[in-house]
Amino acid sequence: xxVEEHFxxxxxxxxxxxxxxxxxxxxxxxxxxxxxxxxTPDPGESPEETAVREVREETGLQTDLESDLGQIEYWFxxxxxxxxxxxxxxxxxxxxxxxxxHDPEFDRVSWFxxxxxxxxxxxxxxxxxxxxxxxxxxxxx
Numbered sequence: 001x002x003v004e005e006h007f008x009x010x011x012x013x014x015x016x017x018x019x020x021x022x023x024x025x026x027x028x029x030x031x032x033x034x035x036x037x038x039x040t041p042d043p044g045e046s047p048e049e050t051a052v053r054e055v056r057e058e059t060g061l062q063t064d065l066e067s068d069l070g071q072i073e074y075w076f077x078x079x080x081x082x083x084x085x086x087x088x089x090x091x092x093x094x095x096x097x098x099x100x101x102h103d104p105e106f107d108r109v110s111w112f113x114x115x116x117x118x119x120x121x122x123x124x125x126x127x128x129x130x131x132x133x134x135x136x137x138x139x140x141x
Contacts, residue, residue, distance in 0.1 A: 006085040009050040010038025011092035012133040013063055015111065021137050023117040023130055024059050024094065026106040033122040034112075036129065038087050047088045055092060059109045060101030063092035069132055072125040089129045091136060 013024040025034045039054035041047065048065055055063055069089040076083050099109040112120055114134045121127045 002081045004081045004083045006040070006083055007047075007088070008038045008040050008085065009047040009054065009088045009090070010036050011051045011055045011063065011065070011090045012036060012069060012130055013055055013059060013061055013092045013094050014133065014137060015094045017111075021114045021134060022111040023114055023133070024061060024099070025110060025112055025117055025120060026058055026102070027108045027110065029107045034120045035122055036089065036126050038089070048090065051088070051090045051092070056097065057103045058105060060097050060099045061094045062096035064095050066091045066093055067136070069129055069136075072129060074123075074125060089133075091133050 014021045024037070026037050027034050037055045037058035039050065039058065041050040042053070045053070052063060052065055055061065067090065069091050071086050071088050073084065073086045076085065099111075102109045114130075117130055118127055118134075121130060
């Protein structure tokens, strides 16, 4: 069986609200899922540039990239290939834009209070990334 290597980049987008932090998640109705915004680099694009562009496209939000949150990796099957995917995530502060302007890849984009985001995410590896992001935000006050 053929093995493919795929790479994406994305972000944990946050805003400060009521003394805590909200996180932007992207949702699908079928199959039901909540996840972080991420996507594939365009030719010549750095991982940071990819993350900012993909977050803007998938959430409608303008962001400032603040720091590296590390990578997750996972395997899945598609059309006769076993795919190894790595995703680089960054902590990103929302500075503008509107969730009403998200692309049609997702059915909806919403803000979730930090702990609610952890409970709502579909994939455990993304829960870990958001947990790291929230801890970093709380540590710096």
